[in-house]
Amino acid sequence: MEQAFDPSTFDAATIAVLVAGMAITGMIGGVLAGLLGVGGGIVIVPVLFWVLRAFQIAPEHASHLAVATSLATIIPTSISSMRSHARRGTVDRDLLRLWGPAVFCGALIGGGLAKFVSGDSLRAIFGVVGLLVAVNMALPKTLVISQHLPANTWVNRLIAGVIGLISSLMGIGGGTLSVPTLSAFAFPTHRAVGTASALGLMIAVPGVAGFIYAGLGVEGLPPSSIGYVNLAAVLIIAPVSYLFAPLGARLAHALDAKSLKRVFALFLMITAIRMLMG
Template sequence: MLLDIPAAEAAWLIAALLAGGALTGVLAGVFGVGGGAVAVPILYELFRILGVPDEARMPLCIGTSLAIIIPTSLRSFSTHYKRGAVDMSILKVWAVPVVLGVIAGSFIARYAPADLFKLVFIGVAGISAIKLLFGRDSWRLGLDMPRRGLMRLYGGLIGVLSSLMGIGGGQLSSLFMTFYNRPIHQAVATSSGLGVIISIPGALGYIYAGWPVAAQFPNVAALQHPLALGYVSLIGFVLFSITSVITAPMGANLAHRLNKKRLETAFGVFLLLICLRFAVSLVLS
């Protein structure tokens, strides 16, 4: 038994986490995202089954997702960097404001209501899905990247939203870069580096934000040490990481060969379904 769950059900949960980790790793490489858009909904269902209360469930998903993104994004970034596809000048401009945004988002997470995390997820994932499904090359905000001041502002916003959504920032930064006429492959590769910058301080911030939660819910085993540190589930982290680290380089290599439009369509439909799932939970809560 795992946390008083029947052995058969525990086996299905473990299998789902391992499969989710594999898919997370592929998406991290293909789309330059940390895989949080996949990890968060899978973890949400897992923690629901484990009896995690609603007010702690979504931040636990997000904190765990950010921790999972650490090894995934490191492997994905390494593969893209070796191909020479990463624009390091953009990462250097974004590094400080993104980290500051992540810190601000982690602070918000400590005091925000549970519904805020779902609303941010729905908003960001919904916009990304629309761009993936209906976007055209003519959708542009400019023909070149904006000045440093506006870039830093964008970086801070990406950091805040990513830390509240549990993503590595790849969806947001790829969207941003393509709106400013950067090639999709360069946007994907550069965005993979952003996952490294966001995930490490983000996971640490959620450990801090959720540190009192174990005492608040002493009867919820999934929130207790050593199964969790604050809003980071060590079970989810370990099982997802096992397979995501293996498949992340595969996804990065696929990104340079596969038909991007078909992949983007599939990912866009997936994001819309997740938005619908969280929207229903908001209505029923």
């Protein structure tokens, strides 16, 4: 049986290496977010999980810490992205009013469930949904099941609530699930991406609150953790990711988009399988 992590074992050298690991996590997340238009969480969660495991943090804690900390890094990124998209008029306020409350409630439930969901279950959710997202990205054409959103308000709220719930448990923003879902209903891509930036904030805030509550009183967490949110990691990953996202965006214009999607789909598929393996 693996021993619980003892925070007192963190000496200066260990902390320095951990900081470097967090910075690299932010760099990878930021570049891929800008490069492929996906939320950094889909990259940050698995990388942060492996960094934490490398420092002998129990997998049960590492899973929750990775998801919760990823959600916290999404908050400033979502605010910045939402303001940028709003200036371009690509945030659909009608859709936001329709989906926003349900997304918020779903994310709040997801964060609250973290107290009762095991680390293995969190990795399984990430792995399964990650595989589905990878397959969707690898498809040559976007799957369209209807030319418009469901007419029934409650069906829309159910869809939005499920997106909020799963996104919160995965530690990702709204774009990874909401953009392909909206695209399946022939929703304009730019408006889907713009609105997803606002939905990301509605996922991250209640999700973080739930994970903080779920982690209160838990022993064996790294220094500077409030519940399952590690503030030190947030303060390192968030600004680094923010700074490196423009580099990814510049690379996106210089490289073939279809090839990039396929490469990332392969990367995500391998990552999802690795998370399922534990």
